[in-house]
Amino acid sequence: xxxxxxxxxxxxxxxxVHLPIGILLLACFFQWLSIKEKFxxxxxxxxxxxxxxxxSGIFSCLTGYMxxxxxDYDADLVEQHQWLGIFSVTxxxxxxxxxxxxxxxxxxxxxxxxxxxxxxxxxxxxxxLTHGSDYLTSGLHNNQEGPALxxxxxxxxxxxxxxxxxxxxxxxxxxxxxxxxxxxKLRLDQQNFILKGGKDGVALIAGKADESEMIRRIxxxxxxxxxxxxxxxxxxxAEEIALLHWWISTGADFNKKxxxxxxxxxxxxxxxxxxxxxxxxxxxxxxxxxxxKADETIVNRLKKAGVIVVPVAQxxxxxxxxxxxxxxxxxxxxxxxxxxxxxxxxxxxxxxDDAAMPVIxxxxxxxxxxxxxxxVTDQGIAALQSLHHLASLNLTGTKVTAKGxxxxxxxxxxxxxxxxxxxxxxxxxxLLQKVFPATRLDSGKYIVQSLPTDxxxxxxxxxxx
Numbered sequence: 001x002x003x004x005x006x007x008x009x010x011x012x013x014x015x016x017v018h019l020p021i022g023i024l025l026l027a028c029f030f031q032w033l034s035i036k037e038k039f040x041x042x043x044x045x046x047x048x049x050x051x052x053x054x055x056s057g058i059f060s061c062l063t064g065y066m067x068x069x070x071x072d073y074d075a076d077l078v079e080q081h082q083w084l085g086i087f088s089v090t091x092x093x094x095x096x097x098x099x100x101x102x103x104x105x106x107x108x109x110x111x112x113x114x115x116x117x118x119x120x121x122x123x124x125x126x127x128x129l130t131h132g133s134d135y136l137t138s139g140l141h142n143n144q145e146g147p148a149l150x151x152x153x154x155x156x157x158x159x160x161x162x163x164x165x166x167x168x169x170x171x172x173x174x175x176x177x178x179x180x181x182x183x184x185k186l187r188l189d190q191q192n193f194i195l196k197g198g199k200d201g202v203a204l205i206a207g208k209a210d211e212s213e214m215i216r217r218i219x220x221x222x223x224x225x226x227x228x229x230x231x232x233x234x235x236x237x238a239e240e241i242a243l244l245h246w247w248i249s250t251g252a253d254f255n256k257k258x259x260x261x262x263x264x265x266x267x268x269x270x271x272x273x274x275x276x277x278x279x280x281x282x283x284x285x286x287x288x289x290x291x292x293k294a295d296e297t298i299v300n301r302l303k304k305a306g307v308i309v310v311p312v313a314q315x316x317x318x319x320x321x322x323x324x325x326x327x328x329x330x331x332x333x334x335x336x337x338x339x340x341x342x343x344x345x346x347x348x349x350x351x352x353d354d355a356a357m358p359v360i361x362x363x364x365x366x367x368x369x370x371x372x373x374x375x376v377t378d379q380g381i382a383a384l385q386s387l388h389h390l391a392s393l394n395l396t397g398t399k400v401t402a403k404g405x406x407x408x409x410x411x412x413x414x415x416x417x418x419x420x421x422x423x424x425x426x427x428x429x430x431l432l433q434k435v436f437p438a439t440r441l442d443s444g445k446y447i448v449q450s451l452p453t454d455x456x457x458x459x460x461x462x463x464x465x
């Protein structure tokens with residue numbers, strides 16, 4: 001009971017801690033300003049601010065202590081932060097008593113300077129507990145959005161855990177589950193801690209990736225409060241998820257080399273990409289190779305018919321085509337001469353059906369295809385098996401089923417599948433995730449919390465007597 005109450009009270013620490021910091025720093029600032037005669041009027045306000053700064057500082061220390069009982073943070077760092085916080089409040093109390101009973105200008109200056117130093121160091125340690133020890137300097141480095149994994153020249157000779165899995169965990173998980181902070185009492189920076197798990201049980205089950213809590217949390221919708229990493233932090237790419245899934249599926253070994261583990265057809269291209277340094281495959285990624293300019297005659301015909309045809313990037317010959325204002329059914333055949341340049345194709349709400357799919361299947365350079373709210377069915381999906389570079393496919397609002405989606409299994413580059421309001425049944429999502437372990441499946445079923453204000457109760461007016 002005590003731990004639950006202290007845990008609740010401890011959550012107020014991040015709210016309360018900023019109050020004494022602001023008040024005490026302002027009091028010290030006033031102290032230095034009041035040295036000059038024109039600011040002497042500020043002096044009476046200083047003891048008042050010190051009083052409230054000390055009082056709020058005491059509450060901050062108490063809630064901070066309660067928060068530390070959760071054991072979610074590095075014990076040594078917590079102890080340093082805790083004692084410096086106590087010293088800061090104690091020094092402020094002495095400063096207040098000095099003002100009230102034995103004011104000395106020179107001593108007041110030294111006390112104010114010491115309090116500023118103490119608060120600065122204490123605040124830095126608090127920030128380190130919350131954001132990591134490098135939070136103050138991380139902004140100086142251009143690596144916030146960088147890939148978690150660096151290229152490995154000979155991936156088959158690399159040890160899977162230290163060479164691939166550990167750097168991945170370090171980049172995506174250590175900020176919450178590392179040596180300095182352990183949310184949910186889960187620590188992922190050492191083998192024994194990983195196998196031990198956290199307060200919710202074991203994090204992984206060797207050989208059973210789909211039953212492992214670590215993988216389950218990663219695959220939850222980003223909007224879900226249990227999704228990991230938290231939505232405000234960099235997310236794992238589909239390739240990184242595939243590597244983690246494969247490591248657990250093969251036994252979660254901490255010593256074996258990549259070549260010593262069974263490699264499925266799904267993981268082979270991910271390993272090859274990691275070796276070539278192209279492990280981070282984005283939805284809007286562009287090919288590295290150059291391409292000749294598209295036939296201007298065809299492009300102009302499409303534009304006159306209302307198709308929006310534009311380069312996907314400045315000084316690029318790769319194109320994007322959007323049929324939002326055009327009759328796609330009569331123009332779709334004009335795309336075939338652009339098959340080398342056409343990278344993105346948007347046909348949302350277009351009046352097309354399975355008859356148009358063979359033409360689209362010839363656009364083998366496509367990486368992004370949007371077919372939402374069209375008449376495409378499982379029969380038409382089969383024609384897309386030739387799009388080996390396809391990374392993103394939107395089938396929202398169509399009549400495709402899980403059986404039809406399974407036909408896309410040969411597409412190794414497919415990373416995003418949008419299947420909201422399709423005929424995929426609830427019980428089939430788990431099966432599809434197993435068929436496409438390196439693909440992020442979007443069901444569109446996000447959880448939005450309801451509020452009391454979302455519902456208005458309307459009552460009839462009282463009857464007049």
